[in-house]
Amino acid sequence: MSDTAIAIDGARGAVAGAGELRFVRVGDRTVLHTARASSPLKLLLPNNHGDAAWVFVATFGGGLVDGDSIALRVCVDDDARALLGTQASTKVYRSERGSRQSLDADVSARALLVVVPDPVACFGGARYAQDNRVRLAADASLVLVDAMTCGRAAHGERWELSRYATHTRVSRDGRDVVRDAVLLDPTHGALGLRMGRCNTLTTVIALGPRARPVADRLLAASPPLDRRAPLLCASSALGDDGAIARIAADDVERASHFVRDLLAPLAAMLGDDPFARKW
Numbered sequence: 214m215s216d217t218a219i220a221i222d223g224a225r226g227a228v229a230g231a232g233e234l235r236f237v238r239v240g241d242r243t244v245l246h247t248a249r250a251s252s253p254l255k256l257l258l259p260n261n262h263g264d265a266a267w268v269f270v271a272t273f274g275g276g277l278v279d280g281d282s283i284a285l286r287v288c289v290d291d292d293a294r295a296l297l298g299t300q301a302s303t304k305v306y307r308s309e310r311g312s313r314q315s316l317d318a319d320v321s322a323r324a325l326l327v328v329v330p331d332p333v334a335c336f337g338g339a340r341y342a343q344d345n346r347v348r349l350a351a352d353a354s355l356v357l358v359d360a361m362t363c364g365r366a367a368h369g370e371r372w373e374l375s376r377y378a379t380h381t382r383v384s385r386d387g388r389d390v391v392r393d394a395v396l397l398d399p400t401h402g403a404l405g406l407r408m409g410r411c412n413t414l415t416t417v418i419a420l421g422p423r424a425r426p427v428a429d430r431l432l433a434a435s436p437p438l439d440r441r442a443p444l445l446c447a448s449s450a451l452g453d454d455g456a457i458a459r460i461a462a463d464d465v466e467r468a469s470h471f472v473r474d475l476l477a478p479l480a481a482m483l484g485d486d487p488f489a490r491k492w
Contacts, residue, residue: 230254232285236266236295236324243293254283257300263484265294270330276304277312277341287318289326289353294423296487299330302362311340311376318346320353325423327479329487332360332413332465337373339364344380351386354421356479358472361395362465363412371412372397372404383418390451391418410463415472420455426478431456434475444471 232254235247243266250256257269270285277283289295297316305312320326326347335341347355359381364370376398383391393416397404419427428451435448435458444467448458458475462468473488480486 228284230281230283232256232270232283233287234268234285234295234297235288235290236293237290238292242266243295246290247288253281254285261483261485261487263294265296265325265327265483265485267296267298267483267487269298269300271300272303276306277314278306279308279312280310281312283314285314285316287316287326289318289320289324291322292324293321294325294327294483296327296329296483298328298487302331302334305333305335305339305341305374307336307338307375308340311342313342313344315344316346318348320347320349320355322350323352323423324350325354325421325482326356327483327487328355328357329476329479330358330360332362332415333377334362335364335374335377337364337368337370339374340376341374342376342378345382347381347383349383349385349390349421352422353385354423355383355418356424356427356476357381357383357418358415358476359393359418360413360415360468360472363408366412372408374404375399381416381418383420385420390420390455391457393418393457411461413462413465413468415460415462415468417458417460417472417475418451418455419457420451422454423482425454426482427476428454428456430475430478431458434458434471443467446471 232250237246242264253272255271363372381393431448444462446460
């Protein structure tokens with residue numbers, strides 16, 4: 214798999230950490246019409262065997278440090294299919310001011326956007342905020358994964374972050390369908406005790422006609438609740454062609470394999486498996 218990297222120096226006038234992507238349908242394939250990024254944001258454009266266009270988001274330095282702000286603007290035009298991923302987990306380092314990421318996306322008629330980043334890992338003392346805003350046309354589709362881990366447990370930094378806040382808002386044809394938020398703050402109580410044996414949390418959203426195979430798997434994967442189980446999953450329907458699921462697990466690898474099994478239909482939806490070359 215060959216990668217093309219795009220990184221436009223912020224000295225040229227671009228806002229640091231800002232990026233812009235536009236996916237368009239040309240013939241029987243999706244191509245990138247626009248791809249811009251300014252440091253510390255880096256965009257990798259791997260080849261794939263399907264008809265969708267893939268972009269993997271990374272940062273120079275391998276993580277987010279104090280004051281970093283990543284803002285990605287995405288447009289998926291009519292009938293296009295796009296995937297956003299990451300090469301590895303997003304590491305968030307100790308900081309006073311904190312760091313943040315945002316995704317602002319518009320998905321047009323009959324288009325599909327798949328957002329499958331690896332989990333965010335907040336190290337001890339990290340402060341992190343994330344905002345996902347996706348606007349879907351009436352017949353557009355979305356698969357979105359939002360995952361985090363407890364941090365560097367092997368270094369004694371299990372749930373030692375200073376603050377973690379994420380907000381996801383998805384609208385369809387101008388009406389809100391999902392408004393989901395997670396806030397972890399040790400001032401509300403010791404996180405290690407509150408999280409129990411849980412070391413990773415994941416939310417998966419699938420919505421729209423092209424995402425129906427994933428939504429069906431999410432709804433089928435919600436077993437009777439057993440609080441003693443090493444992995445817990447609870448899901449609910451979003452209208453007639455959508456679902457949202459939350460997964461909590463004691464082991465990051467266990468959760469990763471479970472989520473990838475839920476997302477198995479992506480290979481057919483995109484024409485190639487985005488996880489085939491990942492651990």
